Amino acid sequence: MLLRGPPRFADLVFHVLAHVRRSAGEAASVYDPEWVRFAASHLGPAESRTLAEDADALGQLAPGHEALSRLQLVAWLFADVERARVVAARELADLGPDEVDAPELLATLRQLGPAPELLRVAAELERPFFERLPAPEHDWARSAASFEAMLGVAPELGQCTVELVRSLRLRGRVRGSRIWVGVPDPALGPTLEHVSWQAAHEATVREVGRHARAAERRVEQMAVVLLAARARRQGRDADHGRWLAHFGANAPETNPSSLDEAEQRLVSELLG
Known part of the structure; x- marks a missing residue:
């Protein structure tokens, strides 16, 4: 990564x-x-x-x-x-x-x-x-360590380049092997934990997208379920829950029942 x-x-x-x-x-x-x-x-x-x-x-x-x-x-x-x-x-x-x-x-x-x-x-x-906006203060070494710590729940992150796009703030984007997430900022937000989980989500979207021929929304949903399952397996479901909470009432469903049978099989295969 x-x-x-x-x-x-x-x-x-x-x-x-x-x-x-x-x-x-x-x-x-x-x-x-x-x-x-x-x-x-x-x-x-x-x-x-x-x-x-x-x-x-x-x-x-x-x-x-x-x-x-x-x-x-x-x-x-x-x-x-x-x-x-x-x-x-x-x-x-x-x-x-x-x-x-x-x-x-x-x-x-x-x-x-x-x-x-x-x-x-x-x-x-x-x-x-x-260009007149003040530059954020950012601890690159601390961020790098936090992203590395996400490899257990998002192994695909190891194949990606993460770039920090400050104006995305809470959100993220992925295209090819490039992931964009916000810059950790104690004053403006987001937290480093949030940005790290957002990067993990984007990497998981990429991973699922490589294996599934499905519409964007379905790929996203499979990725949400897969990341939640890996977080539980790693004992990090509380951390994952804090990231998920930023969606508020629009938080995506993490239960496998939100997927059809073919989608559940794929998630199970990727989960290993």
Whole structure:
């Protein structure tokens, strides 16, 4: 497992998306009132910039889970802010594969209409403000040790690179072998324990996804059940329960009965 610092373009994109209140009810939403308050305390309210209007428009252009999930692929398109800035004035349709860092995403993003273009514009306009946010204090050695300690409940984590994306805060994302989770922050949150379990969840989603031909939601549910079972086996169910509690009333079901027979068999096989 590798632990790396923030992919700054992704951090900027999720900073913008954290302000998209219209999509708050969607599973893919990263709307975060705590992040909005934190940003406003340093940069002023989003309404004083184009961010508020852009965020509202993004909520209209990507109104459902699927559209919002695909829109977030923009965050993976560039490795850093400078790469994105160089081509910010050009549309996705005009970009060649050598001008982005994930060319395999271009075709999908080009099919999404104006939403990805608006997100790119919103990110570029917000960039000079975002760069004024104070850097978090972070103990890399302590974080690395905490992530290593999760290998017993999420062995797939050992095959992944974990990158810390501060604006994701409580949430996480996985694509290929790369996992994005928030930065532990005693003032803003999340805790290191939360971030570690979130990384374990994302790794387990990746593990299940490699073995199951199923819709995204079903892969997620199998991963939830599998991680809970491994936590019980390791005597870490209380730790797991604290992470699960952040979902509140929307906490996913950890009982195997939430899976069909084929899904239960796969989880049992992976559990060993």
